Amino acid sequence: DNSVKKSLPLFGKKVMVTAGPTYEAIDPVRFIGNHSSGKMGFALADELAKLGADVTLIAGPTAQKGSQTLKRIDVVSAQEMFEACTAAFEETVITVMCAAVADYRPKQVATQKIKKHDSGLFLELEKTTDILAYLGKAKKPQQILVGFALETNDEENYAKGKLEKKNLDLVVLNSLNDKGAGFKSDTNKITIFNKALERTVFEMKSKTDVAKDICTAILKIVK
Ligand code: CTP
Numbered sequence: 001d002n003s004v005k006k007s008l009p010l011f012g013k014k015v016m017v018t019a020g021p022t023y024e025a026i027d028p029v030r031f032i033g034n035h036s037s038g039k040m041g042f043a044l045a046d047e048l049a050k051l052g053a054d055v056t057l058i059a060g061p062t063a064q065k066g067s068q069t070l071k072r073i074d075v076v077s078a079q080e081m082f083e084a085c086t087a088a089f090e091e092t093v094i095t096v097m098c099a100a101v102a103d104y105r106p107k108q109v110a111t112q113k114i115k116k117h118d119s120g121l122f123l124e125l126e127k128t129t130d131i132l133a134y135l136g137k138a139k140k141p142q143q144i145l146v147g148f149a150l151e152t153n154d155e156e157n158y159a160k161g162k163l164e165k166k167n168l169d170l171v172v173l174n175s176l177n178d179k180g181a182g183f184k185s186d187t188n189k190i191t192i193f194n195k196a197l198e199r200t201v202f203e204m205k206s207k208t209d210v211a212k213d214i215c216t217a218i219l220k221i222v223k
């Protein structure tokens, strides 16, 4: 009932979560994508909703179902995700950028299927907009911005660099070196850095429990 809901720590707060990969079209039948399953982002959206938040979930192409209480916006490309994020951002008090956004897209999208030839194929790629960096610049003091860092080497330094460069309040480091962590897996192992660069290392756990840990870290800095 409503009085129970009102006592929840994120009651009525507008929260935005992104999840899944983006697909960047090459031609009408092909794309550049990545292995993100969307599991982590959907688990986060669910946990934030359980804490009373009014969650908008912006999802790239994924097989995840997602619960009914979430406002879901489906997108395909990095550009579509950028537009959905910027449209929702101003109203949002907490943003968690969990999506594996493509860094590059084909500069030209062929209107017809590209036919194979005996020679190789060169695709010219251009950078997509870094959504998180853009939001970090647009952020007002009362807004909380959480990013992820997916790394294979020199993980902690890269993660801290992203926190500072993108003006984040928290960065969640996902190391692909940890067995059982990452894309398709149901488990994950994370390290969180806050703005003071204080580090919290977590054990390997289910993505649901990882989502709970991330929510706990967010609750500590909710204004
Ligand atoms: N991100 C984004 N828009 C992009 C690329 C990344 O919003 N075009 C976000 C991701 O959602 C994630 C964070 O930036 O929250 C870090 O993504 P990651 O791929 O780890 O880092 P990059 O900054 O893209 O740098 P690199 O891939 O070179 O490590």
Ligand code: CA
Residues within 6 Å of the ligand: 101, 102, 103
């Ligand atoms: Ca990237």
